Amino acid sequence: MTINIGHIKYANCTPIFTALASHFDCTGYRFVDGVPARLNAMLRAGEIDLSPSSSIEYAMAHEQYCLLPELSISAIGPVKSVFLFSKVPVEELDGAPIGLTAESDTSVNLLKVLLGRKYGFSNAFERTTLPLTRALEQFPGLLLIGDAALKGAASGSGFFCYDLGQLWHEFTGLPFVFALWIVRREAALEKRAELEALARDLVAAKKLAYASYAEIAANCEERAWLSEEALVDYWQTISYELTDAHLEGARLFFRHAFEMGLIPSLPELRFFE
Numbered sequence: 001m002t003i004n005i006g007h008i009k010y011a012n013c014t015p016i017f018t019a020l021a022s023h024f025d026c027t028g029y030r031f032v033d034g035v036p037a038r039l040n041a042m043l044r045a046g047e048i049d050l051s052p053s054s055s056i057e058y059a060m061a062h063e064q065y066c067l068l069p070e071l072s073i074s075a076i077g078p079v080k081s082v083f084l085f086s087k088v089p090v091e092e093l094d095g096a097p098i099g100l101t102a103e104s105d106t107s108v109n110l111l112k113v114l115l116g117r118k119y120g121f122s123n124a125f126e127r128t129t130l131p132l133t134r135a136l137e138q139f140p141g142l143l144l145i146g147d148a149a150l151k152g153a154a155s156g157s158g159f160f161c162y163d164l165g166q167l168w169h170e171f172t173g174l175p176f177v178f179a180l181w182i183v184r185r186e187a188a189l190e191k192r193a194e195l196e197a198l199a200r201d202l203v204a205a206k207k208l209a210y211a212s213y214a215e216i217a218a219n220c221e222e223r224a225w226l227s228e229e230a231l232v233d234y235w236q237t238i239s240y241e242l243t244d245a246h247l248e249g250a251r252l253f254f255r256h257a258f259e260m261g262l263i264p265s266l267p268e269l270r271f272f273e
Ligand SMILES: C=C(O[C@@H]1C=C(C(=O)O)C=C[C@H]1O)C(=O)O
Pocket: 008, 010, 012, 036, 037, 052, 053, 054, 055, 073, 079, 081, 082, 103, 104, 105, 106, 107, 108, 145, 146, 147, 149, 178, 179
């Protein structure tokens, strides 16, 4: 049975997908490229079986999902690819309308939690697909994630630039889990043996990737717009683990989100086993 796997088309996913494709048999897999918000919707609709997807998507529909252990896209401090860009210092954004990338579901809610709870602000939020400079003509602040955020930060845009991984760490002292590997429970039942093999291979691929960041950077598509050194530095910044501290960070995020009415209930974290 083919397994339909979501593939976030961002530099942060390149190491694990490259290592998976180069070391393991992927003939039974169909990879579906997309941005996180799109892959979340496809996962919810049953159009893919599993994906590294927004952690908040798990919380939104946890009765349909379970999680792969030992894998995430997280930050323990700065993440380098999730930024609030702003025309003024963040302390001056109370009441301001904030533009939100259409690609994210976790980080838009993280920004709401941080502005609401860390700063005590009350903001209006609006999704936008405008690029950085154009968006900041319309909004005093703009949230970008993934490659667009990496590029925006590297461009020396002259705007104030706040790393949400770092703001969360200052606020809580905990890791922040941006993405979890989410599996549809239906698929976990129907494709159990295949998913067990994939879960094992993904953890092995993660470890192989750790040992070959320089080689992966030298050969990947992202080299067209980011230097090998910057890619390796980015991958070393991200935490791909899912330890007890990561889970504590995720639970605390969900608690804030629930208290602010951003998710319908507090999810139990259930793993594929
Ligand atoms: C660190 C990142 O994590 C991501 C952020 C996500 C979100 O905000 O919904 C989802 C998946 C991850 O790719 C990033 O994309 O920059």
